[in-house]
Amino acid sequence: xxxxxxxxxxxYSFLAEPFHCDFSAHLFIGHLGNHLLNAADFHSDERGYxxxxxxxxxxxxxLSRLVIEMQEMPKAYDPFEVETWVDGVMKFFTTRNFAILxxxxxxxxxxxxxxxxxDTRTRKPxxxxxxxxxxxxxxxxxxKECPIERPSHVKMGKDAQLxxxxxxxxxxxxxxxxxxxxxxxxxxxxLKDLEFYRSHTVQRIEVAYIAESYCGDRLNxxxxxxxxxxxxxxxxxMPPEGIGESDACRIxxxxxxx
Amino acid sequence: xxxxxxxxxxxYSFLAEPFHCDFSAHLFIGHLGNHLLNAADFHSDERGYxxxxxxxxxxxxxLSRLVIEMQEMPKAYDPFEVETWVDGVMKFFTTRNFAILxxxxxxxxxxxxxxxxxDTRTRKPxxxxxxxxxxxxxxxxxxKECPIERPSHVKMGKDAQLxxxxxxxxxxxxxxxxxxxxxxxxxxxxLKDLEFYRSHTVQRIEVAYIAESYCGDRLNxxxxxxxxxxxxxxxxxMPPEGIGESDACRIxxxxxxx
Numbered sequence: 001x002x003x004x005x006x007x008x009x010x011x012y013s014f015l016a017e018p019f020h021c022d023f024s025a026h027l028f029i030g031h032l033g034n035h036l037l038n039a040a041d042f043h044s045d046e047r048g049y050x051x052x053x054x055x056x057x058x059x060x061x062x063l064s065r066l067v068i069e070m071q072e073m074p075k076a077y078d079p080f081e082v083e084t085w086v087d088g089v090m091k092f093f094t095t096r097n098f099a100i101l102x103x104x105x106x107x108x109x110x111x112x113x114x115x116x117x118x119d120t121r122t123r124k125p126x127x128x129x130x131x132x133x134x135x136x137x138x139x140x141x142x143x144k145e146c147p148i149e150r151p152s153h154v155k156m157g158k159d160a161q162l163x164x165x166x167x168x169x170x171x172x173x174x175x176x177x178x179x180x181x182x183x184x185x186x187x188x189x190x191l192k193d194l195e196f197y198r199s200h201t202v203q204r205i206e207v208a209y210i211a212e213s214y215c216g217d218r219l220n221x222x223x224x225x226x227x228x229x230x231x232x233x234x235x236x237x238m239p240p241e242g243i244g245e246s247d248a249c250r251i252x253x254x255x256x257x258x
Numbered sequence: 259x260x261x262x263x264x265x266x267x268x269x270y271s272f273l274a275e276p277f278h279c280d281f282s283a284h285l286f287i288g289h290l291g292n293h294l295l296n297a298a299d300f301h302s303d304e305r306g307y308x309x310x311x312x313x314x315x316x317x318x319x320x321l322s323r324l325v326i327e328m329q330e331m332p333k334a335y336d337p338f339e340v341e342t343w344v345d346g347v348m349k350f351f352t353t354r355n356f357a358i359l360x361x362x363x364x365x366x367x368x369x370x371x372x373x374x375x376x377d378t379r380t381r382k383p384x385x386x387x388x389x390x391x392x393x394x395x396x397x398x399x400x401x402k403e404c405p406i407e408r409p410s411h412v413k414m415g416k417d418a419q420l421x422x423x424x425x426x427x428x429x430x431x432x433x434x435x436x437x438x439x440x441x442x443x444x445x446x447x448x449l450k451d452l453e454f455y456r457s458h459t460v461q462r463i464e465v466a467y468i469a470e471s472y473c474g475d476r477l478n479x480x481x482x483x484x485x486x487x488x489x490x491x492x493x494x495x496m497p498p499e500g501i502g503e504s505d506a507c508r509i510x511x512x513x514x515x516x
Contacts, residue, residue, distance in 0.1 A: 017292070018309070022428065022431065023435055023473075025433040037277055038276070170280065171448050174277050175276060175279045177281055180277055182277065190427035192428065193428065193474070194427075216452070
């Protein structure tokens with residue numbers, strides 16, 4: 001496989017599609033998250049370590065942490081750009097940053113993510129540096145700024161209350177065979193009603209992905225309120241047999257009051 | 259408002275994004291439906307009768323019927339094109355057709371739709387021919403082929419069984435302030451389990467939109483099976499007060515057995 005030399009940072013253009021916008025005509029943060037995942041996929045693919053190459057050698061990237069922090073969300077029909085670059089490569093993880101820019105190239109927000117490489121046959125972590133190491137290291141960009149806090153572990157107390165229990169279906173499962181990463185964000189934000197969003201916007205959302213869930217699992221949402229402007233959610237998966245509830249992911253949401 | 263003369267048919271390029279594909283790595287038909295709505299919006303906007311112009315004069319388009327019939331669905335990462343054209347303009351309705359083409363311009367499928375123009379203040383039908391009539395009529399294309407059956411009324415017997423009851427949330431509501439048209443399709447297809455989709459693909463889906471539903475409504479799904487390869491769904495909305503259940507839409511799905 002040969003790939004021509006590309007800039008370390010990739011830049012991809014998107015449009016805030018009208019039917020991907022919420023009642024206030026701003027892009028849903030879940031759809032923004034999907035665009036970030038697309039940008040990551042396009043960037044790694046163009047540089048020779050994308051999913052389509054990796055699947056051929058029985059490996060794939062798994063999203064482990066995602067944090068998005070926005071000062072302003074794109075409005076319906078706004079074109080916007082996602083810049084993405086890998087800023088760190090370790091044996092089992094890479095860290096990837098994002099900048100979301102408006103059409104004047106001004107930042108609307110930033111995101112950070114952590115990805116593990118796994119073997120698709122064993123589902124176990126795989127050594128990233130053993131895969132095409134020159135390429136991945138060549139494209140590591142450590143100088144470019146991404147001025148938001150790193151994703152945390154989303155620590156939760158023991159008093160979180162079960163607030164919702166949701167069945168999973170055909171439409172929730174993507175081509176990886178498990179519940180799509182973005183669905184957890186949508187479900188978590190649905191824990192607040194529409195009225196709440198008339199006076200609050202998401203300022204920062206952190207997701208710690210723990211284990212995959214599958215079609216037929218029931219997702220349980222345990223919520224811990226942190227004042228009026230933040231909440232933590234522990235999402236568990238309950239397999240169809242109804243036993244063996246286990247952690248799927250944890251989400252922390254910080255709101256900005258309008 | 260002046261618009262330069264454009265071809266009657268608009269053509270828009272899309273990509274089957276990886277996270278918009280189902281477990282079999284084919285584009286979800288709901289996401290295809292969303293692309294069709296985008297194409298319709300871009301086409302009418304460029305020709306001077308799009309939503310952004312209409313909202314300024316307190317009018318908007320409302321989708322009344324949609325039928326999609328596919329011979330083949332785009333696979334993950336496939337670029338594809340949507341051609342769209344208006345083939346009929348009446349006082350209260352327009353009919354709009356779509357062709358979905360692969361990168362070699364071969365048809366993958368077709369779609370037909372019916373749209374009403376309403377006044378956003380009264381929610382009542384508005385006279386289309388009173389709005390910029392020369393423009394709309396100028397762009398009417400009656401020669402181009404769209405070789406699928408028109409959408410029907412989706413007639414149902416009285417024995418349909420309640421199969422699911424689903425709460426609506428913040429993420430379901432788009433900038434029109436009501437439940438997004440595509441969500442009904444996703445929920446209807448979720449009535450079959452993942453196992454079913456290992457041996458069946460959607461060949462044709464017809465949606466008759468009857469009345470809008472709103473955040474907080476509960477959607478009830480009444481199903482009538484028509485053999486192994488088709489089913490009808492009557493979707494009703496139950497307002498938050500829990501009284502006044504009424505029809506929201508009806509969907510007919512025809513499957514192809516693999």
